[in-house]
Amino acid sequence: MAAALFLDAEPWVDWSWVSTHVPTVLGDLGQHVELTVISLAAGVVIALPLGVAAYRWTGLRLPTLGLFGAFYTIPSIALFALLIPYTGLTTATALIPLIGYNVLILVRNVIVGLDEVPRDVLDAADGMGYRPLARLLQVELPLALPAILAGVRVATVSTIGIVTITAVIGFGGLGALILQGLIESFHTPLVVGALMGVLVANFADVGLAAGQRWLLPWARSE
């Protein structure tokens, strides 16, 4: 029955292939996670100050969101390909679009999170003598964290999916398994790659949600 699901009646998964290719799959998984983690970390590092600035100086919001928003609408495969003549077949080519996409998601969430801090809390903090920077770091950002972490979760799942596309320009990651499955008309690496992608994304999402509850037990998780 499962065999009939594919046009050529080959089984979904050839388990002998799986058992002999564990190192390959783990290697691809490692590359995949590497790209995801680095692009997220860089995205956070860029988005936090940018988001705070856009929150403070509302005049910055439109240009910031507009610039990164425009970038966001460009399909990733086009961006990867367009960067090759400039940054070559290096990790930078893969990372630049990924980081750009993450910055948009995170900046939006930083702004919304900061916007949502109740006015009376800010007044109370001012009344207690908090200077602006201290108020930002010790009151506003912590209260904005649920929104920011929600953004990190969305960015993570989204990035894991887009990293698969880097395989089309010669990168590894789980997308390489999918591409191999396509080119060689071979189901197993395709299924393994796609399934691992789902599992990693879900694992990351659940893990981040749990981490959020652990760090911010008083906040309602999104």
Added chain:
Amino acid sequence: MSFLEQVWRWFGDAQHWQGTDGVPTRLAEHLHLSAESVFIGALIALPIGIALGHYGRFGNLAINVSNTGRAVPSFGLLVIAFQVFGLGDGPIIIALTALAIPPMVTNSYVALREVDPDVKEAARGMGYRELAQLLRVELPLSVPLIMAGIRTSAVQVVATATLAALIAGGGFGRYIVDGLATQDYTKLFAGAVLVALLALATELSLSAAERALVPRGIRLQRAPTKRRATAFKTA
């Protein structure tokens, strides 16, 4: 001639606007793939989300399944659809529909759940039967969030439809994939611009539709729906 000038010239070349590889043809293909997927996805997702939200049952299951759906790499899904169903538009639409469903289920479920219980209570008190309550009270109140879900889905599908070109599909993705294969970066960039413009047009037109559909009374009294990371990139 700078690269951007070359791209400008590309759009100005009349030949690029006719024939099987012309912009109108590719636009029609891209719209066909996207619109059908979102439409069929809505037919499946909205009833499910609305019903679950109305009855308040299995919500967490629905949302978890939806989130799992979001986690499927779109490239992988398209290739699987190709290997299961073969060449053509059908398999592509099947894969894109699967991608379109999660945001619409989640949003319609949450929308129905967020309807003020007092309002529902009042409706019951006024004598509304269950179906009438749903149709004439709950749904109108849920329209903004449901439309936001449809909008998210649509923009996502338009962007992901570009990947269809990797499995011989049509649409603007063809300019990107063919441009890469022949190192014609002008064509590639033109394709990227066209997809971005189409995604933007989709977002704007569905926003306008949302404004038109939300009953005036609700629009006036309701605060704008929180735009929390509504966009989700799958391609």
Added chain:
Amino acid sequence: MKRIHASRWLLAGIAALALVAAACGSTGPSTSSNKGNITVAGFNFAESSILAELYAQALEHDGYTVTRKLRLGTREVVGPAIKSGQIDLYPGYAATDLEFYNSGAGEASGDVNATVQKLNIRLQSLGIEALNPSAAVDQNAFAVTKATAQKYNLTKLSDLAAVGNQLVLGAGPECPTRPFCLPGLEKTYGIHFKDFKALDTDGPATRAAFANGTIQVGLVFSSDSDLNKLGLVVLQDDKHLENADNVVPIIRTKVATDEVKSVLNKISAALDTKTLVTLNGQVELNHQDADAVARAFLQQHNYFA
């Protein structure tokens, strides 16, 4: 409240830093004795992966550190990559490569030595060279289904001139610009197809398109192992549009030391078309890995002795 959870934040911060450090650090330098680094690339079809693996493994065994970029794409992607030094070596095909680097000037012929000679003239100014050609040949070939061949009585390409306008051609998107593909069919054979579908040269999309009738004529590779199984028959190239497409390593002169050259030439000498078809079959039909197939071949021929 913050103080109580400070320890959790500290832990979380350390964990995050460790994760990023691990991610950044996982591509460290190799510590084995290293004669040099070479990046080997392959086109996006199985045979190229096999050939690239043959080169890569032989070089690795000889002490070089090899980075692989398999399934990189078409020659239109691989060519610029080697020109700009992003890759060092790929398994080329003499005639097609010549016509790529001379922008379709029509210099290639059926004489492999003359073709490789002209290729080297073209490559010299780019800092690239072609090594010894192999006896193994993989040419572009145009195939039709057995049913189509019977219906229109087709055995050779010239037979298509009369019926071309009723048929759809499927090939990779690079076909309309390659002299051996669409332009060549029109010029040399006078064939004008009803339509052209951009698929993938000899890939899964082309095969699927044959199967559901989207195309009637398709571009395949002559060294494919599964044409028969798919019910396809290759039309004879009676006017010799396709030329000497012998497998030949294309390598950047900077990394082409005498030792590297001798390793690669030894592999080329051991290959012939029949072997290539057999190796392809192991990957295409038996779903073995390109690198496993390559390793078995090298072991058989005592490269690792």
